Amino acid sequence: MKQLIVLVVCLVAATRADVSHLVTPEPKVPASPYVFSYQAGRAPGHVDRQHTEVSDGSGVIRGAFSYVDPKNQVRTVQYVADEHGFHPQLSHKLEDSAAVQAAKKRHFETYNRIAQEHANHTPGQVALANAPHTxxxxxxxxxxxxxxxxxxxxxxxxxxxxxxxxxxxxxxxxxxxxxxxxxxxxxx
Incomplete structure (x- = not known):
């Protein structure tokens, strides 16, 4: 019985052991330059989206993609991806729907009301007038x-x-x- 307990303890200890020193890190392979491009459509002979991307192998990627939105407008996004992130440039201005505009308005009204209430109190003061009631x-x-x-x-x-x-x-x-x-x- 003691042997079984010792075996179980050893197995549990082995599963929790740090073996990170045994793992060989993968060597860094330099990025290879590449170019790709495609066009596609929902009907034969009709192109409604396309994508092109180029990498020079230095880690900087440049590209563009276009699509037809639900309002039948062609939307194009040009981008650069580098060590600082993804940087898109839109060919069109994004516009909020009426519902989104109303939600933003309510949010900012509430935010400003709460900010004003908090501005009227000194630090550490409890706003008892606005505290929830039991x-x-x-x-x-x-x-x-x-x-x-x-x-x-x-x-x-x-x-x-x-x-x-x-x-x-x-x-x-x-x-x-x-x-x-x-x-x-x-x-x-």
Whole structure:
């Protein structure tokens, strides 16, 4: 049985061991230059999207893609991707729909209202006027919890007193006993 326990402990330790020093890092291969381009369409002879990309092997990628949007407008995005990220240039201005414009308006109104409320308070001051109020249900649940906590604390205190009384009684009894004189007396 001891051998099985030792085997399990060794297996668990082995699965948690750091073996990163045993892994050989892959060598950095220099980027190869490439060029690709494609055109596609939903119907034969009809092109509604295209993509071209060029890399000179130095890590800088330049490209462009075009597509026809749902409003039948050709949209083109030219881009450069380098060590600083992806940098697109759009051929068209993005416009928000009416729903997005309304949502942005509500967001900024709410943001500005909250910022103004916070600006009217000194640091560390609690905005009690804007603090949420406790509902009747939350107040009832809170009181119920506190009552249960107090009842359990009282029960634990009573159990503690009872155990202390038993310990003191046992200690008083053993002081008068010949068995416990502070010495160990094995049977002969």
């Amino acid at each position: 509902s009747a249900a939350v107040a009832h649940a809170t009181q119920k919890h506190l009552n249960a906590f107090e009842r359990i604390a009282a029960e634990h205190a009573a159990i503690g007193r009872q155990q202390e009384a038993q310990r003191l009684a046992l200690a008083a009894q053993s002081e008068h006993s010949d068995i416990d004189d502070g010495q160990y007396h094995p049977e002969v």
